Structure formats: C-alpha cells, structure tokens
Amino acid sequence: KQEVTQIPAALSVPEGENLVLNCSFTDSAIYNLQWFRQDPGKGLTSLLLIQSSQREQTSGRLNASLDKSSGRSTLYIAASQPGDSATYLCAVRHVNQFYFGTGTSLTVIP
C-alpha cells in the first residue's frame, strides 16, 4: 500500500524567507502528485498538480518538483508571507485512489 510522508510536521519561519516542504512516497507507480493548502477549519485548496511525466510545475511564488524514481516531491515557497501560514498536504494518485500525507503546518512570522 502507498505510504506518503511529509517532513517536517511543523515549520516556523520569519517573513521573507524561502522555504522547502518535503513529500515522500513509497510506490513510484503514480499517475500524478498534487499539493494542497488547508486553512484551519476549511477544506483543501489545490495549489499545484504535477503529472507523472513532468519534473516540475510553477504557480506564482510556488514551485513543485517531482522525482518519481526516488519517490520524492518538494514544494518551494519563495519570499514567504504571513498569509502563507496554513497546513500543506501532498497527495499521490494511483489509478482511482489518492493517498495523502499528514501535512506540514507552516507558520510565517511577521
């Protein structure tokens, strides 16, 4: 069964710093990988989706990379802002199933 791990579980950084969140998965036979943001008490908001044939995707200050063979993805956030404070989750898709990590709780200190 696919296992998805996110490290660190929590991260606190001062405003303006660049940061990297990590996601690892045990089975490289994935169709795609999706990064989400979740604010307290809210649903998940899709940030980026990387298809299995892609190496990276960018949206604004966010850049996600995928190394399928090593079972890793990173989410890079440039010039962090207090509004980036949230929990970030990654999910990998295999056929019709999506497997989620437990997330990284990010706090950006003004």
Place this chain on the structure above:
Amino acid sequence: GAGVSQTPSNKVTEKGKYVELRCDPISGHTALYWYRQSLGQGPEFLIYFQGTGAADDSGLPNDRFFAVRPEGSVSTLKIQRTERGDSAVYLCASSSLNANTRELFFGEGSRLTVL
C-alpha cells in the same frame, strides 16, 4: 456549480442517531470522493463514485456507513447509529475523468460531532 458544495457545514448529534451529509460536486465532474479527516491527520479515503455507482467502497469503516449518488451528481453520505468515534470532518472532492489530470477539488467539509 462553481465549486464543491457540502452541507451542513456543522452537525452536532447524539450517540445512536442517524446522520446524512450532502455533497454537490462541480458540474460535469463524474468522479466523486468522500474522505474523513481527524485533527492533525491527512484525509482518509472512504468511498469513490464513478458516475452513479460506487467504484470503490473499501474505505468505509463498517456497515453503519453508506453513500449514494443516484443521479450521478449529488451524493449523500449516511451514517447510522452514530458513535463518538465518528466525530471528524467529512470531506467531499470531485474531479473530471480526464486521465491526464484528475485534479481533485474539495469542498469545505462537514464537521460532525457526536456527543
């Protein structure tokens, strides 16, 4: 609709009662998923619909849980004889069946509290 809509947003019930949670997916999305999320955890898969049929219900914890999607759009998750351990946020997500993307879009969730 513009996004995935879930009702109610909050539900407080007593142990043993019956509960229904509703999900209205993005218009045209054939795939619909139900997940359950406990505090500090990632979403846990419950059931997946492709059209009207449940293509995978392997995540339903026991026979007290049941879900339907009779017309291939709105889905209802039904929980009988609720227990305190059922307390969680129930999330619904939908996606198109384009094999190249299958981007998941979530609703805001229904927070269930069983007293």
